[in-house]
Amino acid sequence: MREYLNENTLFATVAMYVQETSALVLVVEGDDDHLVLKHHCSSDLRLIAGVGGREQVLRAATLASRRNLNGVRFLVDRDYDDYTFSDNEYEQNVCVSRGHDLFMDLLSGNPALLRRVIDVHSASVRRRPKESHLPVPDPTSIEQEALELASRLAAVRIVNVRRNLSLDFKRFSFGALNVRDFDTRVIAAMIMERSGYGPEQTAEVVQDSAQVFEEIQGRHDATVGDHDLFSALARVLRRYEVLVRDDVLHRSFIIGVDCAALIAADWFREIQRWCARNNRKGFTCREGTLAA
């Protein structure tokens, strides 16, 4: 059914809602963003989740802007917009994540969040170590290992965007990757092969990806996507016999999101200012609060 809901129906839904309510409306990309934010919204700020992804939300924002629909903001992930060499101009009613996506912004806003998730899920294995298993490192080390692994895939994604390759990333999974293959070149080669590219172009992309990986070192929040991070984290944890699925890690992170993480995000403050200009409360989090 989702294919029959488009930017026009999303815009019409938002417009019909905004016109009949005294609340402001924040449109987010999907269910996960909705889940994170809904417990932190006052009754002055209503959330609507788009169903067609970022591009649909952005097109609906353009329709709203052209038709002068006030009372609504559209919150989207930046993704790899900064790497496309194109002049990405967002409508004035669009709030964009500073990093790759909203989750990465929350992660950088409160780094302790992900470490708590790792700690909770690895605790039982850490308490009962087995000789045959690798010792479980501390959560910070695991986090760094996961971020580095996810960055290797991020490098390939950036090359994909820059070269407009339309690579099929769905056919790649960290779960099937051996530890010895935690390597940008290996990952790039696998994705190229599974996307039907020949050896010549593969060699170029492999080389390019390795170079990009070096360039983006230390800029995880801007380059790593949340889904890649949780997939990489699940794979790294499995290395230490901590068996937990990526979606479970993702959910755990959502549960843990607190006001400290939200308040640190640029888009959060931008939305709060917009709500204040309209004499509305917006989010319930306030500076200095720990939880909503």
Added chain:
Amino acid sequence: MNQIVLRLVTASAERVLGEYDHSFSIPPNDEFVILYGPNGVGKTKFLEIIDALTRLSGFALSSLPFESAELTYSDGSVLSVMRLAVSNEDRAELAEPSFSVRFSLKRPGCDPFAWDYEDDGFNDMVRKSLPYEQITEFLWQDPNDGETLHIDELRARFAHRIKKREQNTPQELEDFVKLVPSFLIETQRLRIEQFALQSASSRFGSARSSRKPRSRITEQAEKIRTLLNGAQTEHSRITQQLDRTFPNRVLGSTPRDLDSDSIRERYNSQNDFRSRLGRVASVALDDELSLPQGELEGWELKLLNIYLDDANQKLAPFVDLLTKIELLENIVNARLLNKQLQVTDGEGLSVHHTATGRPIALDSLSSGEQHEIILMIDLLFNVPRGAVVLVDEPEISLHVVWQVSFIPDVRRIAELAGFRFVVATHSPQIINDEWDRAIRLGPPEAAFS
């Protein structure tokens, strides 16, 4: 008779439900407008007011909650109505206030004209003194025994109980509203509206009538069957007339500038039409004649030309009808899941399971399917050419996929059937990419930045 039909340009109503002023305009070269707004602002009432005004239904307008309304048309004509409270001492005992209705008509180059419709109190009398309850605008039912009577029947029986007499609508207004037809499609499209009035031998005598409901979809099937049978009758009449004079016309015809290619083209086109028609109507069609190869002789061209002219006339009663039937099948069959709708002159409408061919009773279709079929048939076959169609909440019972297709489908029908339309909706999917034609009805919006 071809009658000039005026196009509705603007419509407005003041103090709908006592507090809302509504209006919209349809640009002269546009086909439709969409109305939306919150519940409780009188979108449905607005449509009902427009419909009742174009039907000069003083009775309906007297009971609708508004103060005044005005419709302007493409030639500058303005038809308006005011609803005025009546102070009547004779009816002071009635709990609800009574209203009279003043119609006004201004036509370019003519003196303005006004007419007061005053409720004669008959309905109030029925409500107060008789056991009947109103179930539609015109039908009343006695809940004790189910007897259903049309308002005219009630008047015939009980008009002597009231003092005032019913007024006749002035001819000037009657003539005008024939130029501005409207057609209201209500939300309750499946409601049983048809009542077969049958004489019943009961203690109530022959005037007593029993209520025999028929579903709307069955009625629509019957309507299609009647249209096809009517076309067949007309076809037979024309055929008899033309066949009688055919030899004389052949012998008396004068040579014309004819060529084989154009004759063959017309011949093939007619054969295509016959094969399409043969699928829905069992009309006696001439066997296909294979034309001789090569260049046709002069006498052959002359004969075939008259034959083709005649055939055109014979098939004419089916042309519009078949186009509409094919569009109906096309639209409905694109929606139905594992079912196929077919129009035939025997049953009117029939539905079969696509895989097994098993017939499916019309009444057993889902409410959404019935809604869709009834609506499309109404639009294709029941709307007068040039009318403004008022569709209230078409989204009811429709899956979102059907909702998204609704406006494009109705536009196709409107182009063929020659009407314009107004849709009142709560559905973003109905509006879809037509937001620029959507007009909000309701209180002022909150001002946001």
